[in-house]
Amino acid sequence: MTVKTDMFRILNRAVRGRLIEDEPLSGHTSFRIGGPADFWFHPKDIEDLSAGLKACAEDGVPVFVIGRGTNLLVADAGFRGVVFDLAETFTGISGEGPEVNAGAGGLLWDLLDYCAARGLSGFEALAGIPGSVGGGVRLNAGAFGREVRDRLVDVTTAEPDGTLTVRTRDALAMEYRRTALPEASVVASARFSFEPGDPLRMKAEQEAVLARRREKQPLSMPSAGSVFKRPPGDFAGRLIEDAGLKGLRIGDAMVSGKHANFIVNVGSASASDVKALIDEIRGRVHARFGVTLEPEIRFLGFGDAA
Ligand SMILES: Cc1cc2nc3c(=O)[nH]c(=O)nc-3n(C[C@H](O)[C@H](O)[C@H](O)COP(=O)(O)OP(=O)(O)OC[C@H]3O[C@@H](n4cnc5c(N)ncnc54)[C@H](O)[C@@H]3O)c2cc1C
Known part of the structure; x- marks a missing residue:
């Protein structure tokens, strides 16, 4: 595992773009959830992006490329590595x-x-x-x-x-x-x-x-859109609703009453709340209908457990 001082040294000598240490990811996800990334990096241009990726790959520094964080659940402990953000310069x-x-x-x-x-x-x-x-x-x-x-x-x-x-x-x-x-x-x-x-x-x-x-969608509350993919021949929202799970809540994470395939953050939900709710929904839908729901949202910082 690369320690933070090494990450900084490796990147700082390879790139020209801005590097920010300990950037909270909750401000970069539509769920408004997530701990800090060791580093947040804005590549200046495509050469800088390539140089940063190469330097990280050569030295085994974990990399994650974020878009607008609208399909993402980031762990409460955050991400041990560098998040590359293209939103500043790759917008033409x-x-x-x-x-x-x-x-x-x-x-x-x-x-x-x-x-x-x-x-x-x-x-x-x-x-x-x-x-x-x-x-x-x-x-x-x-x-x-x-x-x-x-x-x-x-x-x-x-x-x-x-x-x-x-x-x-x-x-x-x-x-x-x-x-x-x-x-x-x-x-x-x-x-x-x-x-x-x-x-x-x-x-x-x-x-x-x-x-x-x-x-149809609870757009006034933080969420990451549809949590589960559509299973063959059915809809995740229908299965969750018919399993009676609308309104099911763990901490501040809740199955939306408006659209059952949305989990909303009704206050200050943690990533563990959302993850526990996802597991609970999967378990109950499987027990009721024999269907295994596959998450559509991506997980960051959960190791292989997600
Ligand atoms: C209210 C709401 C409604 C939504 N409705 C829909 C919908 O109708 N249909 C739908 O499909 N989705 C929907 N979504 C989910 C989400 O907006 C989409 O999946 C979107 O495409 C995710 O883009 P992002 O930039 O936010 O990606 P992120 O959430 O930031 O990242 C998602 C994944 O894409 C990867 N990624 C991001 N950028 C790059 C890149 N440049 N190169 C390589 N990999 C990259 C990330 O590494 C990650 O694995 C909705 C979300 C919300 C909150």
Whole structure:
């Protein structure tokens, strides 16, 4: 295990971007939960990102790339390693004709706005997904029958050996909420291709999607969206609701009364509260229906126990 002083030395001599020590991750997750990361790093540009990844890989420093932390449960003890944050510098969006290139640290929302203003249609159904472009690619985010893969052409990734790679959509073998991108590869940017669309109609479609979300989802409370993936032929929310678990609470973590597949932080929930509630839901749904629910949210800092 690399100690903190070594981590600082290893990174500080390799990179130019800002390094912050002991950054609380609760401020970077939509759950508002999570202990500190040993280091938080803003790469200055793609070369800096590559240099940082390479230095960490060579010296065995654990790395985690965060998007907007909207699908993430971070342990109360935090993360012993370096969190790479692309939200400061990897946010550019540019395009020509039907093609758009978006930095991985930018918001999916900003990409949708860019597209709507230019009549580039295809992602209207993704309105309201609060994550980054990179997180959306990694998880093949989607809603209302549409997914990121529908419009993805290719991604540029930074690799732990310091190189950059372009991977086509086919090479990513994207499926429901998963991508065959190696865990250590970092999406730096993504290229998409859209259809011509009417900006007014597209905006209206986005508004309709947002209204459906407001109606069905507990958006006024901290959460990480759907906790579990859809099991084959069913819905996690239906199973949890029919198991009578709406409102079930451990500490300040509660199964939402509005949408059973959301866990909400009703006050100052700890990561252990949320984790215990997830385990409880899985156990009870399995006992009742024989279905094993697979978490959709990602865990950080829990070791292999998650
Ligand atoms: C209210 C609410 C509603 C939601 N609705 C939806 C929905 O309708 N559909 C849906 O799919 N999701 C939904 N989500 C979940 C979440 O917004 C998506 O999964 C989103 O794609 C996560 O992006 P992020 O940037 O927040 O990723 P994070 O939570 O920060 O990270 C998630 C994973 O992606 C990885 N990652 C992030 N950036 C990169 C990168 N640049 N390169 C490589 N890996 C990276 C992380 O390492 C981590 O493993 C919702 C969440 C909330 C809070």
